[in-house]
Amino acid sequence: xxxxxxxxxxxxxxxxxxxxxxxxxxxxxxxxxxxxxxxxxxxxxxxxxxxxxxxxxxxxxxxxxxxxxxxxxxxxxxxxxxxxxxxxxxxxxxxxxxxxxxxxxxxxxxxxxxxxxxxxxxxxxxxxxxxxxxxxxxxxxxxxxxxxxxxxxxxxxxxxxxxxxxxxxxxxxxxxxxxxxxxxxxxxxxxxxxxxxxxxxxxxxxxxxxxxxxxxxxxxxxxxxxxxxxxxxxxxxxxxxxxxxxxxxxxxxxxxxxxxxxxxxxxxxxxxxxxxxxxxxxxxxxxxxx
Numbered sequence: 001x002x003x004x005x006x007x008x009x010x011x012x013x014x015x016x017x018x019x020x021x022x023x024x025x026x027x028x029x030x031x032x033x034x035x036x037x038x039x040x041x042x043x044x045x046x047x048x049x050x051x052x053x054x055x056x057x058x059x060x061x062x063x064x065x066x067x068x069x070x071x072x073x074x075x076x077x078x079x080x081x082x083x084x085x086x087x088x089x090x091x092x093x094x095x096x097x098x099x100x101x102x103x104x105x106x107x108x109x110x111x112x113x114x115x116x117x118x119x120x121x122x123x124x125x126x127x128x129x130x131x132x133x134x135x136x137x138x139x140x141x142x143x144x145x146x147x148x149x150x151x152x153x154x155x156x157x158x159x160x161x162x163x164x165x166x167x168x169x170x171x172x173x174x175x176x177x178x179x180x181x182x183x184x185x186x187x188x189x190x191x192x193x194x195x196x197x198x199x200x201x202x203x204x205x206x207x208x209x210x211x212x213x214x215x216x217x218x219x220x221x222x223x224x225x226x227x228x229x230x231x232x233x234x235x236x237x238x239x240x241x242x243x244x245x246x247x248x249x250x251x252x253x254x255x256x257x258x259x260x261x262x263x264x265x266x267x268x269x270x271x272x273x274x275x276x277x278x279x280x281x282x283x284x285x286x287x288x289x290x
Contacts, residue, residue: 150271
């Protein structure tokens with residue numbers, strides 16, 4: 001929710017919302033996905049219509065992380081008619097505004113410590129000064145903001161995957177089977193070596209993308225590749241490691257089983273694997289011509 005605000009928000013807007021979010025005094029969330037629009041961001045239906053110096057917001061947002069506890073939401077809404085990529089704006093909406101209903105806390109397979117909600121907006125009045133940047137540029141701003149989210153997802157995955165392998169090595173070194181440690185079985189230590197190699201490949205890709213990002217380069221392709229690889233490894237690595245824990249791996253409290261549940265989100269949230277593949281194909285200029 002904060003990258004676009006930091007890049008394009010007015011000084012007053014940043015002082016009111018960005019600074020306290022960074023300092024931990026406010027919780028923010030990003031409102032893009034809707035009941036009828038997820039991967040197809042251009043298809044969102046939430047509207048923000050001008051009324052004097054305000055916007056009147058109507059619509060619903062779904063799968064919104066932190067929305068049950070957030071102090072403000074960065075809402076992507078249609079602020080005009082016209083082309084779907086040019087009629088949207090990002091607007092900061094205080095979550096205590098009249099007309100907002102935090103309708104549902106969604107039960108998920110994993111990420112239990114992260115609330116995810118369904119939020120309704122019914123004639124929610126917000127001052128136009130809460131708009132981030134130019135009107136009609138919201139889609140572009142959000143596409144840029146996605147790159148920050150995807151880089152974070154890849155970087156976060158590197159450490160989680162490394163922890164998963166390290167914990168599995170520790171357990172299998174102590175666990176005995178047929179008079180030897182599980183780790184001594186060639187099939188086990190060879191597989192763990194392969195998995196660590198994959199994780200280090202992800203680390204290298206992520207670090208390269210981050211260096212380009214810090215250098216001010218467009219990292220759309222690299223961030224998409226890193227997130228795609230992260231999502232796939234977060235399915236492969238915990239699943240393989242869980243096998244070596246035996247019955248203990250199938251318990252709710254086990255850290256590997258938790259990553260098995262939590263990590264599945266990475267291939268869906270912030271842009272599904274299929275969206276990443278489409279972006280990568282586009283940057284490689286290999287998409288079919290329409």
